[in-house]
Amino acid sequence: MDILALNSQQQRNNRGPACMTINVPDTPELKEFYTRLPAQNLAPLWTVLSSLITPTPQSRCLPAVWHYKQIRPIIMESGELITAMQAERRVLILENPGLPGESRITESLYAGLQLILPEEIAPAHRHTQSALRFIVEGSGAYTAVDGEKTIMEEGDFVITPSWTWHDHGNESNLPMVWLDGLDIPLVKSIDASFFEKYPDDVFPQTRPEGDALARYGSGLLPEGYDEISKTSPVFNYPYSRTRDALDRMRITDKWDSCHGLKSRYVNPVTGDYAMPTMATNMQLLPKGFETEKYRSTDATVFSVTEGSGCSRVGETKLKWSRRDTFVVPSWVEVQHFATEDSYLFSFSDRPVQEKLGLWRELRGD
């Protein structure tokens, strides 16, 4: 991991107005008063108020990049040490350096790189956490969701909705690695985690491969279709279609000064985000493009599908190229520079923030 991070105090100093100042007296009587509070499960708000309610987001999350070339040998080494079956899911967590030991890449989201080797199966289970897979390397492994398999290719965005049975398998002769993104910390913060293992390793297949994409991803909805899930019924968005869409837009559309060309993955039934807790996007930055300064409250994880460049994230400069993952914390100013045509996948907790009326952005200075 390559990170040129400032310490957290320096980061805070660079992000806007200082915390609210409260002049708390420091009398012997107050000190003695404080000593009696814990026994009653009480605490004085006035000593912690300025750290609880800050003028701007003061995230512990730091800008960071994981260079795939650097970490791939470690991922492959894990494949020699433990099987997918033994591990349940053989994943190396991308831990934010500002949140060590907390299994999270941002305050609200988890990310990891999962390896599945030829002929391996990652057994069927389900959980209330929603999961996305973004395929980083390989071709031909599958994810099965509630009885339908989808074969995955590099750049595909695949969804495992909350509380759906899912298993993974690799019927190709090459390893496959994908980026997992889950709302684990978010679900943990509201204590809504449930998990169940399926009695067999594989959930029975009940629909032909490609059924969901054909049925729901063709600009059609079967008459009488009733929405039964908050998540898109299209659970594999193939990269070939995504890239084609951006390449066609490129011919006629204006470049957005902060995002280049950026499209969101949507639920075709509702027009809302494809997943209820995570926004997912693909954007194109053409060679030589430099984005304007931008910040938003949704800390964002990027996966470089194609291309190379660098991003200035606050005072930190992150260089990136194909298959790298990098993270931009909440309300830290970011500018991207593409040294070649670059396609960036990204995800964040923006749908949650929007539904709570909390999401903000700032374009330019």
Ligand SMILES: [Fe+2]
């Ligand atoms: Fe899972």
